[in-house]
Amino acid sequence: EIVLTQSPGTLSLSPGERATLSCRASQSVSSSYLAWYQQKPGQAPRLLIYGASSRATGIPDRFSGSGSGTDFTLTISRLEPEDFAVYYCQQYGSSPLVTFGGGTKVEIK
């Protein structure tokens, strides 16, 4: 069973700073099947990144994804006020079919 571990659990940063979020898989994950989502309080998750590094439609270019195998990273180059949220990585295709990481909360310092 694939487990996705996200770190840190909470990231305290100021607007304008760079955010680096990690997602580590217990087994190798195909890059094609790794996605990142943003969730704000009271809202459904929103797709940010698919295929480990492709931005979804309408996602600003300050969001970027990278990585392969067992280590993936979501980077927000310069935090805007609307970027403070919880971020989840997700894999598809291995048992179980879908797994989410535990999430990283990006909060205002």
Add this chain to the structure above:
Amino acid sequence: QVQLVQSGAEVKKPGASVKVSCKASGYTFTGYYMHWVRQAPGQGLEWMGRINPNSGGTNYAQKFQGRVTMTRDTSISTAYMELSRLRSDDTAVYYCARLRGVFYYYMDVWGKGTTVTVSS
């Protein structure tokens, strides 16, 4: 536009069942798998299972095997998730999400969620 509209909030007693609906519009319902994901208060996202709206075939997370049933009605482009023998720890927001996938696989459209509260 592409959207998923879910049914309203539910309050159930322990041991009861709940059935949540998810109506799709703006795309060909039978062309995309529908997944169900839940989120307990203050917790992360938990995958429950999926249904192929074309065939009706399903796959469930092991944790929910025997308690969850996913169905669909193609005539009204609606997917359903029924959870039985409810417990207090089933209190959560339940989301449906469309899976986009050929080479890449990801959930690109989500419903707004249905809050299910289990309380005596």
